[in-house]
Amino acid sequence: MIAVLLFLLMRPGTVSTDGTVTFENPDYCALKGSSVQFKCLYNYSDVETVSQTSWFKGVIEDGIFQRVNLSLIPSYQNRWEYRGDHQHNCSLALHDLQDNDTGYYFFRFDTNKYGWRSKGSVYLSVTELHAEVKPQRARAGDNVTLNCRTSCHYPNIVWLRDGHLVTKPKFTAKAEDAGYYSCCVEGHKSVQSDPMALAVWYSPLNVSIEVSHGEYLTEGSNVSLTCSSAANPAADAYTWYRSGVSSSNSLLRVGSGQVLTISPVEASHNGLYLCQAQNRLGKSNSTAVLLAVGEEGLSRYTVLKIGVLVIVVLLLPSLVIIWAWRRRRNSRNSASDKETDSHDYENILSITEVKITTPN
Template sequence: MIAVLLFLLMRPGTVSTIGTVTFENPDYCAQKGSSVQFKCFYNYSDGETVIQTSWFKGEIEDGIFQRVNLSLIPSYQNRWEYRGDHQHNCSLALHDLQDKDTGYYFFRFDTYKYGWRSKGSVYLSVTGVHAEVKARRARAGDNVTLECRTSCHYPNIVWLRDGHLVTKPKFTAQAEDAGYYSCSIEGHESVQSDPVALEVWYSPLNVSIDVSHGEYLTDGSNVSLTCSSAANPAADTYTWYRSSVSSSNSLLWLGSGQVLTISPVEASHSGLYLCQAQNRLGKSNSTAVMLAVGEEGPSCFTVLRIGLLVIVGLLLLSLVIIWAWRQWRNSHYSAAVNETDSHDYENILSITEGK
């Protein structure tokens, strides 16, 4: 019986259970959609030559566990890459990992005399990443915690909000923190979890007034003031106030609504206007805007603007005149000097003196 076993082991192509295949790490955990590389090394007797290498996946077929060559599994087509050689390196790379890639992997190499296969195996666990936001609806000022769930242990998790890097997984919520959050493994940022939304509620911010009028207001004209703000939930109450030009300490209630229309405008409507926006979380006031109403014709601001333009125009004209005068003077001075220094004049003078 022993002789028969020895005979089978010595036959070319026969699988030997005496293998020297070593896996650097027998247990891998990788993110779905990413790539992984099994580091593998093998040895054999001196004088032998390796003619073939193969990687196998453990599959259950008809209730029986079998080793199936990766080249024969359609789902692995163009996704596995042998990075070893026919010497001692038997490393394998798998790309675009899928859930069904989870399982045991084996290596085999053949020489002219024997076929060797690994006694042990590499186990690959393929996992996804799942983003979770504690309290998906938060008020401004609340604490928010981001959690990235995965069956693998990864020391470095990367968080992104609407595609932009988030530096801390724990923070105090502000209006600008609202958005969609996703997580990934550092070094594999291209593979991200499904995004989860964070909604932040806050009282009105950046309350402002838009005034619809021309360059000046005159008696009998119309004007509309529109109040706007950033708020979540949106502001549902707008209140208008006015203070007189002479006394800005006392405010006069004008009414409610996002738009305040004054028609027709009178001189008594001059003053500072402000609006107050409010939602269920709080309220905030706008910066006051000035309305000045005068008689028909340009306002004092328009007159002042025209006056300034006239002054600037006169200054520019004066500079042009001075520059032109200097150019004229310099040209005539140069001509006089040239005439005095000419050779013809010197010759005539010398002849006269000789007489």
């Protein structure tokens, strides 16, 4: 047993208090809500036998520092656990740590001859994790930094966004990065910091048009086109444009507001319709919706559809070649120059068919 005690005395960080009690670590730092274990060893003469062991907390009562048995402190009820024995192990575990658990702890044991108590102590510091998100309001493309503050040293901090793992504490803000961030120590996900919100501002994305009527319309009926988008802050201005089927490069402004209502539908309404959503950060256009009015409109639509099909067929081989060349070039450069995600969204004109026929 003497050899064991000498071994502990020689270990880095091991402190001998009075020759009878040895604390493995005199200074602990732990998270609020977690558990901690004080490891210690006590020794006595061979002619003695241990009859009782006790742990005490140092408290100040009426201006006087006293040692109070943990079993007599109501706040420690069902939270402390003696993991030692009546031989030489005097380890103590504390669970669900609270702020007022910070302080000094002492050990005492009684034998059939003497009562021994440690002159030295174990000091426990209870701390919390505090998440910082800078800035808390960012525009898409801004740099965001996550910082987890604590008085303890934890090199293995883990970040979560709405409960999902975040791989990097520094990143370029995108729309999908908005949410609530919290930090924890790896392996202790149950003890997390209070969440901190990140708001990401961005111009309208995924602008689209929804048509109120069914697939087949009759001239003289009503039709409403509704524009929607994802944006933060929400889009506060909508502008509608129309172009003729035969001259899609020329756009004519035909209305404003989130909903464009055409009543009644006439042949002059034939053409491509698109909406532009805007907030204070920017604007973006939707894909186009085709209104083919009457027989003339349907004929133009058919010609346009065939023309688009022919163009696609003619351009497809060239597009395949270009795609293969760019993929090969990107694979060569990926090792030295990794591309970052782009937040500029290109509006691609596509055609959604809405047929409007004249009644027989």
